[in-house]
Amino acid sequence: MTESVVREVKFDKPSSAPAAAAPDRQRQMRRGTKRMLFVLLGVLVLAVSVAGFYFTSDVFDERxxxxxxxxxxxxxxxxxxxxxxxxxxxxxxxxxxxxxxxxxxxxxxxxxxxxxxxxxxxxxxxxxAAETVPVGVELETVVPLDLSLATGTLFEGDTVLLIDPGAEPVEGDPGRPRRVVRETELTNFDGTQMQLFVSPEEWAQWESLLAEVGGTLMAMDLGIGADAGETARRLDSVWLGQWSEAVEEADRAAVEAAGTAAAAPGDLEVVVPLDTSLSPSGVVEGDTVLLIDPGAEPLAGDPGRPRTVIGTLRLENYSNGQMRMFAPPEEWLYWQSLPDVLGAAPQVLPVTEGTDVNDTVARLNALWRSAWQEAQTATAS
Known part of the structure; x- marks a missing residue:
């Protein structure tokens, strides 16, 4: 019995080392291969993604x-x-x-x-905008503006009347009336001035105008629906009247001052009216003139008389067709009665400096006498 037990007990023999290691090496190779495959697969996916984005990005961009x-x-x-x-x-x-x-x-x-x-x-x-820079040969001009006539605040683009402010009359200078220069639209306006870019010809006109008015124009806004032309005419008429009154007042004051200073003890004042119709350009204080009897046209039964030079005169204390004098009584009587004697105000004709007065008087008298004689003949016939 003991022997049979011994025979049934069996021991496995240890396997050789190479045989035992073979399955492990096979497993290690499979894991490495998998890692490599995963890496390659990742690179491939990335490449496909980049290519897909490159070729399809325009589809998603908004044009x-x-x-x-x-x-x-x-x-x-x-x-x-x-x-x-x-x-x-x-x-x-x-x-x-x-x-x-x-x-x-x-x-x-x-x-x-x-x-x-x-x-x-x-x-x-x-x-x-074209008006803010010079184009081609355009030149810049700056127009200063006085806004004291404006009824409200002015803005870029407003239509306004540009006005010469005028000048008050003073002794020796009649000044000038205020007047409307033009209608314009405020361009490049900063609240005090306009900046314009214009042709050389227009630039010269602006510069001349500014020099004439003293460097500054006045600006006046137009009312809603107002006609610029009619408004300008009405304003010019009012301002001309005001200026004329101021000139007359200044002349009266100057004549009175000069006359008072020229009066001598015993002199009498006389105001002599003068007819300036022979002088289209008029005469002014200080001119030397020929004093002329206007004559009288011949009529039936009245031979009349020729126009004749009766003397020369230097205009002093002269204003608006009248000369104010202070003279001794006998001279005063001559001047006082002269318009009545002639039947009209004496005429005056200015004589330029250097003129031969005697020769001029002789030629004028001869010319006028000839004309009077022809008129007599025509009347007689």
């Missing part, structure tokens, strides 16, 4: 119509709506102007500040 220059535009060039077109682009945050059918008309008549190649995206800051 918009934007305004572009349809031709090359030079700096300083005046623009037309035909100078613009549109293109489709992905602009993102790039400054641009959206395209609409009316968009090009915004820049009609404006001026390019920079050179713009054809196809370039355009922006507002590339252009400026």
């Amino acid at each position: 918009a119509r934007v305004m572009v220059a349809s031709r090359p535009i030079a700096a300083g060039e005046t623009l037309s709506f035909t100078d613009f077109g549109y293109d489709e682009a992905v602009v993102g945050s790039i400054p641009h102007l959206p395209w609409t059918a009316d968009a090009p008309y915004r820049f009609e008549g404006m001026v390019a500040l920079v050179t713009i190649p054809a196809g370039t995206l355009v922006r507002d800051d590339m252009f400026v």
Whole structure:
């Protein structure tokens, strides 16, 4: 019995080392291969993703119509709506102007500040209104404005009357009346002056006008619906009347002052009316004139008399067709009665400096006598 037990007990023999290690090496190779495959697969997926994004990105980008220059535009060039077109682009945050059918008309008549190649995206800051920069040969002029006649605050674009402020008459200078110069629209107006860019000819006119009026024009706004021409005529009429009154007052004051200073003890004052019809340009204080009997036309039974020079006279204390004198009694009587004796105010004709007065008087008297004789003959016949 003991023997049978011993025979049934069996021991497994240990396996050899190479045989035991073979399955482990096979498992290690499979894991490495898998890692490599995973790496290659990842690279492939990444490459496919990049390629897909590259070839399909335009599908997801939003394109918009934007305004572009349809031709090359030079700096300083005046623009037309035909100078613009549109293109489709992905602009993102790039400054641009959206395209609409009316968009090009915004820049009609404006001026390019920079050179713009054809196809370039355009922006507002590339252009400026034509009146704010010189174009071609245009010149800049600044017009200072006095706003004291304005009924309210004036703004850019308002239509106003520009007014010569005039000048008060003073001794030796009659001044000039206030008057409307022109109707205009306030351009490049900063509240005190206008900046204009005009042709050389118009620039010269503005500069001459400003020099004439003393450097500053007055600006007066027009009422709603007011007619500029009619308003200007009415204002000019009022201002001319005011100036004429001021001139007369100044002349009276000057004559009175001069006459008072010239009066001697015993002298009498006389005011002599003078007819200036022979002097289309008029006469002024200080002129030397020929004093002329206007004569009388011959009539039936009345031979009349020829026009005749009766003397020379230097105009002193003269104003508005009258000369104020202070004379001793006998001379006073002559001047006082002269208009009655002649039947009209004596005429005056200015004599320029250097004229031979005697020769001029002789020729005039001969001419007038001949004309009077012809008139007598015609009347007699």
